[in-house]
Amino acid sequence: MTTIKDFQIATERFLKRHWDLRECDGNPPPQWSAVWPLVGGLPNTDKQGCYALLVNDGVKYIGSGVGRGSGRYQECGLGARTATHMRWDKSKKAGLDQRVYVMQQPYTDVTGLITIGFPSGYGYLALALEAFLIAEFRSKGLVNIKSPR
Amino acid sequence: MSKERKKLSMDEVETAFRNEFQPIQDRFLVQRIPLNLAPSDKTAGVNAPGVYVYWNSQHGVIVVGKSQANSRSRALEHIRDHARGGTLDMATLRGDANAYLLLFNIKAAKDWHWLLGLEAFLETHIDPLIRAGRIG
Numbered sequence: 001m002t003t004i005k006d007f008q009i010a011t012e013r014f015l016k017r018h019w020d021l022r023e024c025d026g027n028p029p030p031q032w033s034a035v036w037p038l039v040g041g042l043p044n045t046d047k048q049g050c051y052a053l054l055v056n057d058g059v060k061y062i063g064s065g066v067g068r069g070s071g072r073y074q075e076c077g078l079g080a081r082t083a084t085h086m087r088w089d090k091s092k093k094a095g096l097d098q099r100v101y102v103m104q105q106p107y108t109d110v111t112g113l114i115t116i117g118f119p120s121g122y123g124y125l126a127l128a129l130e131a132f133l134i135a136e137f138r139s140k141g142l143v144n145i146k147s148p149r
Numbered sequence: 150m151s152k153e154r155k156k157l158s159m160d161e162v163e164t165a166f167r168n169e170f171q172p173i174q175d176r177f178l179v180q181r182i183p184l185n186l187a188p189s190d191k192t193a194g195v196n197a198p199g200v201y202v203y204w205n206s207q208h209g210v211i212v213v214g215k216s217q218a219n220s221r222s223r224a225l226e227h228i229r230d231h232a233r234g235g236t237l238d239m240a241t242l243r244g245d246a247n248a249y250l251l252l253f254n255i256k257a258a259k260d261w262h263w264l265l266g267l268e269a270f271l272e273t274h275i276d277p278l279i280r281a282g283r284i285g
């Protein structure tokens with residue numbers, strides 16, 4: 001099983017090994033968010049980046065959201081991409097009227113998400129990170145399958 | 150009103166790559182191949198995983214793509230398959246003396262994860278005539 005900690009360590013290695021962060025307009029290196037338990041607002045929803053679907057403490061799937069967006073929602077990849085995996089359960093409410101979401105097939109066993117958002121203009125790094133993490137952890141429980149084309 | 154598309158030169162495309170990927174640019178072999186020579190090109194490093202850019206003098210950057218197996222071979226499939234964008238049928242580029250393939254091939258398999266990143270960077274920064282349906 002791949003843990004959140006495994007992902008954090010591998011991500012730090014990716015950023016340290018592959019990118020001179022001083023070149024990223026002085027932005028601090030991005031970090032994975034705390035676990036989002038399918039309630040309220042998704043961390044980094046307004047950014048391009050990567051997300052991981054969790055089953056308890058284990059990572060099941062990693063994806064990326066780097067769409068161009070449109071109009072006032074330029075580069076809002078993560079919110080739109082993760083929305084395809086879940087739906088708003090209008091029959092439930094959490095504290096402070098927060099929305100509650102339920103995962104859709106084939107991820108109904110997912111209990112939460114973590115996300116990592118990249119500064120504007122660096123969304124392409126999310127795709128490299130996603131591929132790097134898939135290569136690192138494919139044999140350790142991830143269900144990702146990437147096209148070899 | 151739609152933004153007017155800027156037609157970049159091959160030098161400008163390569164400069165965009167080198168500026169953004171400066172810390173890791175040595176991991177890539179960058180090559181320009183005249184399109185009419187590409188089918189028979191046996192140069193070392195041409196048949197490797199990489200990102201390709203179609204360019205000609207009329208349209209500038211035409212399309213960006215990648216292959217995790219063989220960028221030259223994958224790129225030529227656009228011509229074979231009559232890939233289209235707007236009014237352009239890419240099969241008409243066959244024999245175009247002013248058309249080139251720019252290949253950004255990785256030198257080592259361990260760097261394959263950069264292919265997706267570089268493809269996305271070029272797709273969003275060099276304004277191809279034929280845009281990808283989705284990025285990533």
